Amino acid sequence: MTTQTRTLLNAAIVSLGMAAATATAAHAADRIPETQAIRNVVLVHGAFADGAGWRGVYDELTGRGYRVTIVQNPLTSLADDVAATKRALDRQNGPAILVGHSWGGTVITEAGIDPKVAGLVYVSAFSPDAGETSAQQYEGFTTPPEFVIDAQKDGYGFIDLAKFKAGFAADTSDADAAFMRDSQVPINLSAFGTKLTNAAWRSKPSWAVIATDDKAFDQKMLQHMAKRINAKVTNVAASHAVFMTQPKVVADVIDRAAKDAVPAAR
Numbered sequence: 163m164t165t166q167t168r169t170l171l172n173a174a175i176v177s178l179g180m181a182a183a184t185a186t187a188a189h190a191a192d193r194i195p196e197t198q199a200i201r202n203v204v205l206v207h208g209a210f211a212d213g214a215g216w217r218g219v220y221d222e223l224t225g226r227g228y229r230v231t232i233v234q235n236p237l238t239s240l241a242d243d244v245a246a247t248k249r250a251l252d253r254q255n256g257p258a259i260l261v262g263h264s265w266g267g268t269v270i271t272e273a274g275i276d277p278k279v280a281g282l283v284y285v286s287a288f289s290p291d292a293g294e295t296s297a298q299q300y301e302g303f304t305t306p307p308e309f310v311i312d313a314q315k316d317g318y319g320f321i322d323l324a325k326f327k328a329g330f331a332a333d334t335s336d337a338d339a340a341f342m343r344d345s346q347v348p349i350n351l352s353a354f355g356t357k358l359t360n361a362a363w364r365s366k367p368s369w370a371v372i373a374t375d376d377k378a379f380d381q382k383m384l385q386h387m388a389k390r391i392n393a394k395v396t397n398v399a400a401s402h403a404v405f406m407t408q409p410k411v412v413a414d415v416i417d418r419a420a421k422d423a424v425p426a427a428r
Contacts, residue, residue: 208264218409274362
């Protein structure tokens, strides 16, 4: 090995070492301090999807030191989904941030009165009041034509296969959209007509992530709901599948909520 080659090799090794050290330092800086009071996050998916869609958000948050639990909603009724969420909350070892996407927003609004919940994060989600239904949130607004629900004889609904990508996941690849389309979980459509008993956002601080390219909701509807609950809003260019396509943005909002919310009872 010539002197010049050895010099270049040594320089490369030093450069790689510095890069690794920088990456390690950056990762350490992202981790939450041991003294942070709220370290638990519970994620609640919406209709036509399941908890696996939260994987990117899960990876972001666990990498920062959070303990993350993902609810698997049966989507059979509001009561059943709330029960599934409460089971997850019961397993928390301290205060938690409760997060809901789409229909999951209705679920966290009802379940969020749990004393362990310190704050709520709505990700392009419903946020009805007590005595209201999710369906009522559409009144006065026009749902984009790309979002079409295919109702079945048994009362359950899927997103129309031909419209799935345009209506739910326009910013995903064709392959990912096809998998999501063919693995979607139907919801009992009667759930949208169920009145809530509680509205946790009336007593808990709220944050909202709004996907500005969402075709499942009228943008005016999303902004109206967020304003009504006095949520701190983050807008991001994304489809209704924002919880999958923008995991860092969503995780950043959850992280901010965990840092700013007053800890709930243990």
